[in-house]
Amino acid sequence: MATIDLWVKDGYLSTPDGNSIYFWGFSASPDGRAQVPGPHLVVRQGEQVTVNLMNTLPLEPVSIVFPGQWPVSVDGRLARPQYDQAGNLVSFADHAPPDRGVISYTFTPERPGTFLYESGTHPHKQVPMGLYGALVVRPADYDPGDPAHKTAYGFGTDTEFDREYLLITGEIDPELNNAVGEGRPYPVPRFRPRYWTLNGRCAPDTMLPDRVPHLPHQPYGSMVMGQPGEKILIRLAGAGVDNHPVHPHGNHVRVVGADGRLLRGGTDLSGRRFTVLVGAGQTWDLVFSWTGLGFTPENPIPTVLPNRRNLGVGDAGWTMWSGSPYLGQKGDIPVGVVSFNEFGEYYFMLHAHEEHKITNWGEFPGGMMSMVAIYPSLSPAVGTLP
Ligand SMILES: [Cu+2]
Numbered sequence: 546m547a548t549i550d551l552w553v554k555d556g557y558l559s560t561p562d563g564n565s566i567y568f569w570g571f572s573a574s575p576d577g578r579a580q581v582p583g584p585h586l587v588v589r590q591g592e593q594v595t596v597n598l599m600n601t602l603p604l605e606p607v608s609i610v611f612p613g614q615w616p617v618s619v620d621g622r623l624a625r626p627q628y629d630q631a632g633n634l635v636s637f638a639d640h641a642p643p644d645r646g647v648i649s650y651t652f653t654p655e656r657p658g659t660f661l662y663e664s665g666t667h668p669h670k671q672v673p674m675g676l677y678g679a680l681v682v683r684p685a686d687y688d689p690g691d692p693a694h695k696t697a698y699g700f701g702t703d704t705e706f707d708r709e710y711l712l713i714t715g716e717i718d719p720e721l722n723n724a725v726g727e728g729r730p731y732p733v734p735r736f737r738p739r740y741w742t743l744n745g746r747c748a749p750d751t752m753l754p755d756r757v758p759h760l761p762h763q764p765y766g767s768m769v770m771g772q773p774g775e776k777i778l779i780r781l782a783g784a785g786v787d788n789h790p791v792h793p794h795g796n797h798v799r800v801v802g803a804d805g806r807l808l809r810g811g812t813d814l815s816g817r818r819f820t821v822l823v824g825a826g827q828t829w830d831l832v833f834s835w836t837g838l839g840f841t842p843e844n845p846i847p848t849v850l851p852n853r854r855n856l857g858v859g860d861a862g863w864t865m866w867s868g869s870p871y872l873g874q875k876g877d878i879p880v881g882v883v884s885f886n887e888f889g890e891y892y893f894m895l896h897a898h899e900e901h902k903i904t905n906w907g908e909f910p911g912g913m914m915s916m917v918a919i920y921p922s923l924s925p926a927v928g929t930l931p
Pocket residue numbers: 792794894896898
């Protein structure tokens with residue numbers, strides 16, 4: 546049985562262009578800060594999950610809905626919609642009243658996969674304000690110590706992975722958020738995002754590690770890191786109201802799951818894609834493997850090293866040459882070069898393919914963009930979910 550406590554709080558998000566934006570978020574502890582996205586919830590198939598919600602907002606009721614989970618119960622009965630005295634729908638589920646109200650939800654995930662959780666109260670406002678997160682359900686036979694059982698969907702489903710990442714897309718209209726911070730309404734027809742986020746951050750902050758001190762409300766990075774040939778599971782979740790075509794460069798992805806469903810119905814329905822459209826409310830499970838130009842573990846890229854005189858290093862100002870076209874080769878630095886690609890890694894962009902979304906309030910680069918970094922060797926601790 547898993548018990549998860551979430552506090553609803555407010556705070557200010559940071560963007561790389563120096564903006565500060567009022568938001569609402571979930572926090573994992575009474576003393577913790579609100580965060581976007583909310584804490585990653587990682588549970589196991591068949592395990593009963595109780596989520597206790599404490600609402601510290603002074604005026605807004607807040608609830609959580611768990612799309613893909615059924616039944617969700619409150620006080621031993623089904624969670625049910627809430628209406629105000631005039632009969633208007635307020636919440637899709639029982640809510641925690643404002644000013645320290647509390648509510649508990651209980652459910653038992655029947656299927657493994659990637660799911661969202663988000664506010665079900667005034668969701669047109671509360672979700673873009675930041676009240677969203679992701680729920681990862683491990684298969685019942687999940688065992689991270691056994692490669693055959695370290696899977697997204699269970700033994701024998703061809704979803705084994707070496708590392709995993711969770712990237713949640715979102716959008717922010719700072720004017721509307723700040724209006725809420727000043728006690729004004731959130732006029733949905735005027736919603737015009739200026740920031741597009743991965744895990745609540747805009748590029749280049751997306752590439753920073755988890756829990757960097759200067760982003761206390763945006764604890765999760767989006768840098769995908771692995772080694773050649775590894776199976777890197779990328780879980781994508783669309784928490785905002787827009788659809789985003791997302792893709793990594795370098796290699797196609799293999800799509801193995803959609804909306805918490807294994808893409809297999811008697812036959813293998815997984816497929817390779819260049820770009821995945823992350824629809825609002827959707828999730829995808831992708832396996833990415835970097836195989837390079839004919840890379841196999843035994844067969845390094847058969848390339849003749851260029852003469853050093855033909856390299857753009859030194860006075861030309863180019864500093865990202867490892868001394869070899871092959872990953873991980875290291876050597877002496879030529880005279881005049883001060884910074885090499887010190888770990889011998891390769892970088893590929895990962896981004897939204899609607900390119901106005903890779904800006905921060907109109908300035909490129911930014912927004913919904915990160916990198917995939919392939920290292921010659923990398924600690925097994927990198928690319929694990931809590
Ligand atoms: Cu691209």
